[in-house]
Amino acid sequence: MTEEAAPPLELRGISKSFGGVAALRDVDFVLRAGEIHGLVGENGAGKSTLMKIIAGLHGQYDGRMAIDGRPVHFRSPREALAAGIGMVHQELSVVPDLTVAENVYLGQQPTKAGIVDWRAMVDGARRHLADLGIDVDPRARMGSLAIGLQQLIELARVLFSGARIVILDEPTSALSPPEVQRLFEVLRGVRASGRSIVFISHFLDDVLAISDTVTTFRNGRLIATEAAGSIDKGWLIQRMIGRGHEELEGSYTGAIALHSKPDAAVVLGVRGLSAGRAFADVSLDVRAGEVLGIYGFMGCGLIELARTLFGKLRADAGTMSIDGKTLRPRSTAEACRAGIAFVPESRRSMLFHTEPVYKNMSISVLGRIGRLLLRPSVEKDIARRHVQSLSIRPPTVETLLGSLSGGNQQKVALAKWLTWPPKVLVLSEPTRGMDVGAKEDVVRIVKGLRDQGMGVVVLSTEPETVLSLADRIVVMKKGRIVREFAGETVSKDQLLEAA
Amino acid sequence: MTVFLRNQMRIIAPFATLIVLVAFFSLTSRSFASLDNAANVLTQISVTGIIAVGLTFVILCAEIDLSVAAIANVTGIAVAYFTLQEGYVNIANVPLPGFAAILLALLGCFMLGLVNAAGITLIGIPSFIMTLAMMQIGAGISALLVRGQIAYAVPDLVSLLGAGRVAGIPCLVLVAAAFLLAGHLVLTYTRFGRYVYMVGGNREAAEYAGVNVRLVLGAVIVISAMCSGVAGMLGVAHFGSAQQNEFDGYLLDAIAAVVVGGTSLFGGRGGIGNTIIGLLILGVLNNGLDHIQIDSFLKILIRGLILLAALIINVYVQKVRDSA
Structure with missing residues (x-):
């Protein structure tokens, strides 16, 4: 045996x-x-599967696992937690209606004679959070806090329950840059206390900034493990996808030259649009054959703006027009009829997972295929065309949507608007949570639509997404448009600074 | 093949339940397995069947309509209210020609359905609560119309469809079959039918696809009320009288038929085929228990237990399928 501890x-x-x-x-x-x-x-490279094995979510596997040199085989998350392994999932599992203290102590409240000892709980939570450098009132209601803070508190709960190894799945995807910095400070503190962290992320900058060691996966195999200091983003991307992807790499690292078309006709005009406290006085022009990128931090009103454009939320003030005709959509059906199409950020909320691919694609064009009766053969023909042109895998239209990978699902979501192209396509976070290869496919599809003369609006909190797609970029901050970039060269840093 | 079987489980499991029940009653009772009794079963499930057609639409949309029996009752009473009654019937009614009585009764259930639809889609009241209120409103209107009395006469057409026979087959069974067939065709072959499944499967996604979700929901609620109204009129003719609380048992029977048949209470899966099997299970169960020699008080309990078993199978099948 070696001198070193296991x-x-x-x-x-x-x-x-x-x-x-x-x-x-x-x-x-x-x-x-x-x-x-x-x-x-x-x-699908295998990193999530590996982490789920470690966290006890997959009990069936081949191979050996050891904690501190002792062989273990977890069959439930409870067993893994008992051995000191905790996981913070991308979708937080906090209880929004309970206080911060109750969330920290979830399932293990201190009691006095069988009654919850509230004072001990609040004091304990305050101490524990302060140790981690998290400044929050333990009596605050969880749901009233910003998402970044909720995430830190969930991390605190996992640590508090005795975890010495914490797995973080996409922890920065919903955070603004200052929140990411705060998370990193907390993580460094955890590291200093001798505990270990696994940091899973698609945000390569974040991975390189916080990690000591980085491991890349591809097709279920571990490709390389390197010290973070000795590698860069290009190196990681090459290991992840195995071939060169210059176009995308540009949006990750360098500056992007914008090509706006100031003389094309305006298809979507927005003047002074306001909705509640979400956003106010938004004015935009979307021209035929251009992609307008709207960038802003989480909570700046982007999501609400996208929904208002599609008639899902109602505006309090302001006007919208399509091809110069005024439009006040009171329902999504109305917006759809006027020529607006929308793909929301969550695939779960835009697709029918238990239905076959072709029904997912035809749902928005059924009225054009037949007024009263369905014509399944036409539906399938249309779907087959899309499956082929977008190279969706597997290449059949009868497959249940739920069995497709995330990237292929996103293609299906886009495909349903391609049969009779709309005048304006609104995309909210079109590449969130997708791998580099799938992102590239989406970029290619969207640019293809733009070249056919569609007006495209891309709203995203990820600068890379906006940079890789947009011909013109506006930046939103606290519900208002604060900056426009057109016909110039713009970098990620400039975007972040403007927001 | 296994995938195919798994996909068909939603229909196979209830179908197997039905076969087992039929086999059981055929073996234990000498009088159960006869052509006459089969006709009895069909007649007994016909009123429930017409109600269940509308309810299938509603449940496929992941909503519920608790007012079906109350609306059936109101409509049945209304059609009698507008018909000339015998001298001994002590109701201050308004006799009209038969077609006018039928039209007014249908208009009545249409309006009640519209009120349900408006409450659910425009105001945003959950269907469970809205139709619970409508159940009470329906009972109230029924009570005001008959004031504790019983009416007997209905228009000739209603009387024929509810109690007459064509070539020896009860018209009621034919009407129920026509409703089930129409429901199946609408759900399977029309655009509206597809929207019903999609709205039930994922309402948000349907909305993001530009489907007018509120219109679809409103329509299924009105369809449910209309089916209930027709069932109520024919039921009154079938029973031979129109009175308060006449349809009280039909609410649970109709819901049970839809769900036992395998249509998911969470929406989006199932259909009229399932409802037909559910109706037959319920009909065979109710009828069969009368043919075997057991304590008649025990029958109520046995009926409940068999329904529970069918529901457990339903939920289990759902899990097997979803884990595919």
Whole structure:
């Protein structure tokens, strides 16, 4: 045996398959004490599967796992937590109607003679949060806090319940830059206390900024593990996708030259649009054949603006026009008839997971295929065309949507607007949570639509998304448009600064 | 093949339940398995069947209509109210020609359905609560119309469809079959039918696809009220009288038929085929228990337990399927 103590977590020869499809092949993974270990890879590369095995969510696998040198095999998250492994999922599992203190103590409230000891709980929570450098009133209602703060409190709860190894899944995807910095400070504090962190993210900058070590996955295999200081983003992207992707790389690293078309006709005009406290006095012009990017931090009113354009939310003031004709959509059906199409940020809320692909694609054009009766053969023909032109996998139209990967689902969501192209396509977070390869496909599809003369609006809180798609960019801040970039060169830093 | 089977489980499981019930009663009772009794079963489920057609639309949209029996009762009473009654019937009614009575009764249930639809889609009251209120309103209107009395006469057409026979087959069964067939055709082959499934499957996604969700919801609620109204009129003719609380048992029977048949209470899956099997399960169960020698008080409990078993199978099948 060596002098060194056994690592807190060691996996050897892990393989796992789902119904004959290999998700992990012979993976060796070692996590050291006091280390932040970044994990990157395309969707479906195997990183989530590996973490779910570690966190006890998948009990069936081949290979060996050891904690502090002791062999273990978890069959439930409870067993993993008892061994000191906690996970903070992308979708937080906090209870919004309880106080911060109750959330920290969730499931283990201190009691006095069988009655919850509120004072001890509030004091304990305050101390514990202060130790981590989180400044929040433990009596505040969880739901009233910003999402970044809620996430820190969930992290605090996982640590408080005794975790020595914490797995963070996409922790920065919903955070603004200052919130990311605060998260990083907390994580550094956790590292200093000797505990270990696994940091899974699609945001390569964030991974490189916080990690000590970075591991890349591709097609279920572990490709490389390197010290974060010795590599850069290009190196990571190459390991993740295995081939060069210059176009996308540009939007990640360098500055992008915008090509606006000031003389094309305005298809969507917005004047002084306001809705409640979400946004106020928004004026925009979207021209035929251009992509207008709208960038802003989480909570700046982007999501509400997108919904208002599509008639899902109602504006209090202001006007909208399509091809010069005034439009006041009171329902999504009305907006749709006027020629506006919308793809929301969440795939769950725009697709029918238990229905076949072709029904997902035809839903928005049924009225054009037949007024009263359905014509399934026409529906399938149309769907087959889209499946082929967008290279959706698997290439059949009868597949249930739920069995497709995220990137392919996003293509289906776009495809349903392609049969009879709308005048204006509004995309909210079109590439969120997608791997580089799928992102590139989406960029290509959207640019293709633009070149056909469609007016496209892309709203995103990810600067890379806006930069890789937009011909013109406006920046939103606290519900108002504060800056426009057109016909110039713009970089990520400029966007962040403006927001 | 296994995937295919799994997809068909929603219809196979209730169908197997039905076969088992039929086999059981055929073996334990000498009088159950006969052509006459089969006709009895069909007649017994016909009124429930017409109500269940509308309710299938509503449940496919992941909504519920608790006012179906009350609306059936009101409509049945209304059609009698507008018909000339015998001298001994002590109701201050308004006799009209038969077609006018039928039209007014249908208009009445249409209006009640419209009120339901407006409450649910325009004001945003959950359908469970809105139709609960409508159940009470319907009972109230029924009470005011008959004031504790019983009416007997209905227009000739209603009387024929509810109690007459064509070539030896009860017209009521034919009407129910026509309603079920029409419901199936609408759900399977029309654009509206697809919207019903999509709104039930994922309401938000339907809205984002530009489907007029409120119109679809309003329409299914009105369809449900109209089906209930027709069932109520024919039911009154079938029973031979129109009175308060006549349809009280039909609410649970209609919901049970739809759900036992395998249509998901969470919307988006199932259909008229399922409802037909559910109706037959309920009909065979109710009828069969009368053919075997057991304590008649025990029958109520047995009926409940068998329904519970059918529901457990339904939920289990759902899980097997969703884990596909």
